[in-house]
Amino acid sequence: MVVGVLAGYRIIDMTTVLAGPLGVYQLALLGADVIKVEVPGTGDVARDFGADADLRERQMGPSFLASNSQKSSVTINLKSDGGREAFRRLVRASDALVENMRPGVLARLGFSPDELLALNPDLVYCSLTGFGSSGPLAQYPAYDQIIQGLAGMASVTGFPDGDGVRVGFPVCDALGGYVAALAVAAGLANTASPRGVYLDVAMLDAALSAMSWVSSEALFGRHPRRIGNDNAASSPSGTFYAADGPLNIATNTLEQFRTLCRVVGRDDLPDDPRFATREDRKARRSELSALLNEALSLRTVEEWVTELAAEGVPSGPLLEVPDALHQPQVRSRGLVHQVTLPGPDSRQVSVLGSPIHVNGEPLRPERAPAELGSDTERVLLDVGCQPEEIARWREEGAI
Template sequence: MRRDGQRLYPAGHRPSLHRAGGGHRHRAQRGGRRRSDDPRRRGAGENPARRGSAADACRLGRKGPAPRRGGPPPACGGGRGDRLRGVARRARARCLGGRGAHPHTARPARRRALGQRADLPVHGRPCRRARPRGHARRRADLRDRPGQSGGIPVNVPVAEPAGSPLLENVRVLDLTNVLSGPYAGYQLALMGADVLKLEVPESGDLARQLGAHPGLSGEHLGVSFLAQNAGKRSVTVNLKSAGGREVFARLVAGADVLLENFRPGVLERLGFGRDRLHEINPSLIYCALSGFGADGPMRERPAYDQVIQGLSGIMSVTGSPRSAPLRVGYPVCDSVGGLAAAFAIASALVRQHRTGQGAYLDVSMLDAALSGMGWVVSDYLVAGREPLPMANENRTAAPSGTFDTADGKLNIAANKQQQFEVLCEVLGRHDLPADPRFATREDRKTNREALRDELEKTLRTRTAEEWDEILLPTGVPAAPVLTVPQALRSPQVTHRRLTHRMPSPAASGGDLTLLGSPVHVDGEALVPSSPPPRLGEHTDEVLRSVGYTADDIVALRAEGAV
């Protein structure tokens, strides 16, 4: 083993330390060659002889990653080294090719970006045409649009990022429906992945028919679909037909990731079980997201969010002792399950990039929900205390909950002794810290209802907004309880550019506003690269990219394969 910086690598080997794709600065260092001019990245115009079939790729032996070209970079020294004291690790990273690298120690010109597997050179990207993704595909008319009806500001300009999208050149086949799977695929699309949404001809994703706008649902553009599928390309494929299965096999051969949320065994019965998929593409990351996982006594049961909320115990701790069990007001299990799948895929991509090895990821929504409950579950597992519904109270502290004011609700979380004392001082209730019922944290937890009554006597003299302004400079965590429209209009959400306006794919035209990613990359918000697709909008385009001719496509349509 040899040490390089803070990491250990096998002797004679060190993986490339760079972000996928590089940025403008590094293109200049490579002589200004654009991605579309790179012969290794040509699309439909490349020499077909250089592309092997899926079967050819399966016969290729697996090879480890190539050693870094040019050997280790020279060490930084002299006066520059004197300036690196105190930040040695970060400076070391920059010298090895990170942002701001010295021109003489920058990464080599010829390098493999994430998604370009050196060990599968021919089938990894069959006939893919060069096309910008992520921020680069964002249309100019998405910027600086005026505010829209509903009062949600969406006109904050978004600057172009300095680097490439994090998942550039990663192709994802998204076979998912409704919410948990599409949400996972949407997170990957926001990070720059090329997500192909494979749908059943004529009907497509069930979410196309769901949502609060009947007109859009009638166009197979239901609000539920629009919310999670921007930045994807829609391809219709009938896996029950021979032609459709051949199309799917070609797509699998050129993919990095396959994501599905069928019940366990469905894809296998269609002829594409785990072993078959990895026979076609040994480097494939196959992520199966289901309600209960691929094994166990409940594996065959259908599951939606509310079913998982009930089986996980979430409903039992939601509400008050009188009102529980209650469903959480949004599909939390779908969201948590989707995030777990996206995280697992991103992790597997790191290994795939480093070693070329594929992965099988079995994600259970039930497991993800229990894991996401955190302290509620740990209190039982570790301390043996059964979780109970406590309405808006915090079991670990008091006063910590939701309180009445003159015009609405105010959340206060004075969990520390000092915060409680400051709260009492601001409210002018100097008697409360001296009251033996409220002297310590445990005393306050025991007498939380009495403490609430005392605090609300004063809190009801002002509005929630007034108390928010008064408490803000004191360090006591507090804020009004908002509605969803109020939250979307808040200065913080507006500043973070979480919502994005783009052209609607509906026949009536107009615009729609969608949520982006909660993550900013290099200081920039992640914007959906394109509007949600109409059903099958990109079928011909994608079929051509994997070698089908116009006549072939006509025949596939006649067969009902696409």
């Protein structure tokens, strides 16, 4: 096992569904000791999401498995006196806390940012919500598709003759989670004493920030539009068609354009006055693409990708997700791992590890997600709670 760079830090994960769990999962893979605090009896609703009925029955739905390996599970009822006391003990003994409740929910339970930092002046507290803790939309509910629409992301996705469409996976959830993970890691790296800080992350802000070039163009007066699979910044750059299907090709420099034309047998195109400059090629994108597609239709995707790569022109096939996960490049990097689920049958399932390698080694989960509440007693004992207190809280339904 690779020792992660966050080994020794304890992080409370109070997030549910996707954005928060995905972000905190990255911190767990980096070595942090993550304690997932869930509602007794039900837990994270994502436990029941996904296509595999057997896994849903175990409260280990595929959606939950995607982001919750390498975490312990503690159940605490924060609406009870005993639950709040148990939570206070956990906060005092932790380094960071991440939650994705609507602004004010945790405060109404007695745990505002000020109250949490008073309990633990060194706590890195991160709130991840759709719109942040301020502004006219702060109290609005939000899911990924809502953020995609409000960020203008859908307006630039799709083809010019159709409506804007959502990106094919919850990209705003993922962006929000990764930004939250970055914020927490930065907070933990702070050497000030005390280092306590309140970090307010909004999915909408994260989305617009990630749309960097598109957002920048809009700030300078241009109205970004849908252009399908083409690259707004250059041409020829987009999806083209070989004898057996589509492939992506990107030429961002004149030299790459010249090389592409030479490889496909159209050396004449770079000297054609219609395509002399980048702006000329962008203005006549459809005309240029048609000429290239005619040449590309003579060979297969694999043949073109192999030859273009050898010549330094970026290209690649358009894979289905199962093929993407099993391609040799991904397998060689060790991104997909097997974990064994708790239970008598020791079922093994595949999960994604970290995209980060440490000293040449992939960061992988060593254990599957925990069964709901299975670590409650162990964790509470670790943070100083007494056995008789734990027994009383359990009898009261507080944990």
